[in-house]
Amino acid sequence: MTRDEAFFEFLLRMGDNTLILGHRVSEWCGHSPVLEEDIALANTALDLIGQTQMWLGLAGEIEGKGRSADDLAYLRDAWDFRNVLLVERPNGDFGQTIMRQFLFDAWHSLMLGRLMQSSDTRVAEIAAKASKEAAYHLERSADLVVRLGDGTAESHARMQAALDDHWPYTGELFLSDAADKAVAEAGLAPDPASLKEEWDEMVTRVLTEATLAIPEGAYVHKGGKAGTHTEHLGYILAQMQWLQRAYPGATW
Amino acid sequence: MSTAALPSTDEVWTWLDQVPDPEIPVISVVDLGIVRGVEWQDDTLVVHVTPTYSGCPATTLINIEIEKALRDRGIEKLRIERRISPAWTTDWLSERGRQKLEDYGIAPPQAAGGPDHCPRCGSKNVEKVSQFGSTPCKAQWRCKDCLEPFDYFKCI
Numbered sequence: 435m436t437r438d439e440a441f442f443e444f445l446l447r448m449g450d451n452t453l454i455l456g457h458r459v460s461e462w463c464g465h466s467p468v469l470e471e472d473i474a475l476a477n478t479a480l481d482l483i484g485q486t487q488m489w490l491g492l493a494g495e496i497e498g499k500g501r502s503a504d505d506l507a508y509l510r511d512a513w514d515f516r517n518v519l520l521v522e523r524p525n526g527d528f529g530q531t532i533m534r535q536f537l538f539d540a541w542h543s544l545m546l547g548r549l550m551q552s553s554d555t556r557v558a559e560i561a562a563k564a565s566k567e568a569a570y571h572l573e574r575s576a577d578l579v580v581r582l583g584d585g586t587a588e589s590h591a592r593m594q595a596a597l598d599d600h601w602p603y604t605g606e607l608f609l610s611d612a613a614d615k616a617v618a619e620a621g622l623a624p625d626p627a628s629l630k631e632e633w634d635e636m637v638t639r640v641l642t643e644a645t646l647a648i649p650e651g652a653y654v655h656k657g658g659k660a661g662t663h664t665e666h667l668g669y670i671l672a673q674m675q676w677l678q679r680a681y682p683g684a685t686w
Numbered sequence: 687m688s689t690a691a692l693p694s695t696d697e698v699w700t701w702l703d704q705v706p707d708p709e710i711p712v713i714s715v716v717d718l719g720i721v722r723g724v725e726w727q728d729d730t731l732v733v734h735v736t737p738t739y740s741g742c743p744a745t746t747l748i749n750i751e752i753e754k755a756l757r758d759r760g761i762e763k764l765r766i767e768r769r770i771s772p773a774w775t776t777d778w779l780s781e782r783g784r785q786k787l788e789d790y791g792i793a794p795p796q797a798a799g800g801p802d803h804c805p806r807c808g809s810k811n812v813e814k815v816s817q818f819g820s821t822p823c824k825a826q827w828r829c830k831d832c833l834e835p836f837d838y839f840k841c842i
Binding site for chain 2: 470471473474477478479480481482483484485487488555558559560562563564566567570573574
């Protein structure tokens with residue numbers, strides 16, 4: 435794998451994480467429990483989609499085959515997507531959505547903070563822009579995890595169930611493969627494993643305040659980063675891509 | 687337009703200052719701090735624009751409005767470039783822009799992270815309703831004295 439191939443792979447992972455999570459969160463639009471949450475989730479989704487345009491735009495540039503961010507988003511099939519499995523998990527109830535968001539936001543804010551030191555200026559600039567938004571997302575999702583976890587018996591039970599469900603999917607965020615090692619050696623991005631300790635501390639602090647118990651099992655569901663996805667991704671892509679598939683090149 | 691007739695960049699800035707933000711029309715794109723540079727490259731006018739939030743849907747419209755305003759002034763060769771670094775900050779809102787927001791009923795950003803007072807009645811007795819509001823750049827607050835909800839321009 436050449437440096438640019440690894441770089442392209444890394445950029446797809448960043449962009450696909452924000453694209454798929456952004457799409458998932460946008461599914462709440464018009465369905466949230468209260469208007470304020472509807473607006474908040476739609477805004478979060480919007481930020482993530484905006485970041486996707488930057489990551490996938492740069493990915494297309496590095497690949498050098500003339501593919502735009504739109505081409506990469508709308509014209510690849512599931513096995514070419516590189517997002518972690520966590521972000522394609524179904525929304526479930528509001529608690530599950532917020533817990534998934536919190537676990538992701540904690541990782542995202544740490545990752546972007548490190549990417550601001552990237553040896554590639556373009557990566558550092560995108561990270562600086564996105565990290566402001568991610569910090570705001572984290573503030574909100576952490577606050578809601580505490581309020582709902584340390585809330586009523588019902589909300590506590592739902593948040594604990596959400597944590598138990600999502601937990602085995604968090605390990606994939608910190609797995610390193612050949613592409614990760616290559617971009618780390620080039621100073622483009624940190625080795626994912628190097629974020630684990632800080633993430634553990636951050637997440638433990640919030641979950642403890644939320645009176646939630648961290649699950650004990652160490653099993654890690656993985657595959658998304660290499661293109662092996664759960665059945666859920668196909669449904670997301672069917673909805674997201676059908677228009678460009680049915681009417682290639684259609685514009686607004 | 688011959689080179690001799692090219693308007694000065696100062697003049698271009700005053701024109702841009704008349705282009706309203708499409709979502710908060712009370713302030714201009716210059717007040718908002720998103721126009722980061724205006725320069726002539728030979729006979730082509732290059733305007734650098736930075737997005738407020740990376741997914742802000744108004745960005746495309748803002749570019750169209752800027753282009754239209756400059757074409758109306760007779761600029762023929764024009765290029766709008768997106769500049770993401772340094773990332774936009776509410777510190778770039780002009781003093782005049784802050785005042786216009788306040789007059790319009792939108793509390794301007796504060797380093798403390800929340801509005802200092804209700805933009806309608808001036809009471810300091812305010813509370814946060816939601817961290818997000820009607821556009822990516824705003825949050826929702828409420829005055830506990832006059833009971834009116836109001837937008838707060840997020841500080842980033």
